[in-house]
Amino acid sequence: MAGAGTAAWSQAYNQQVNPQVTDSVTQPNVEVVGEAPAMSQGNLYQEESQALSNAAHSATTAQQQTNVTAQAATTMGVPTLDSVDTASTEAATRDIFGATAAEPD
Template identity: 60%
Template sequence: MAFPTAVNNQITDSVTQANVQVLGTSPAIAMGNLYQATAQALANAAHNATMAQQQMFVTAQAVTTMGVALLYSLDTASTGLSTKTILGGGG
């Protein structure tokens, strides 16, 4: 309890105990805030990784489609050029 003052001792003791309680719970609250902030940051990192993976798959699918279209067009172009050469009598 605090030293005797002009204020009622019960009031002084109540305020002192409240201050001690705040100081006692501060480390636990600080650690809770740290854990919550860390969890939020990790969740954001996982979300960003998922979005990047989805975008990569979309790009890979577009590249595959264009590659297959190019392979099909090469055969058509070479066939057309050879047909023109044979039928046209030259290049």
């Protein structure tokens, strides 16, 4: 009886597999391998665009912060200039250049 089971197994093992079955197994594998270069290229483009977007955003933020700093310096500088005594500046300038002050009429 042991020989009958072995013969049945041997007969089943030697049978050819239906080509439709092998196609259904190999086609998805071929599709995955075929799509891999396109997927990796797409991922590369997406990562590059993200990096460039981050760089542009950082540059914009830095420019805005520079503008805020410049505005703050101007805001503090104008009152400082306005508080300087102009009469003493005139006298000092005339002393430096050796000119005499003009007498008002």
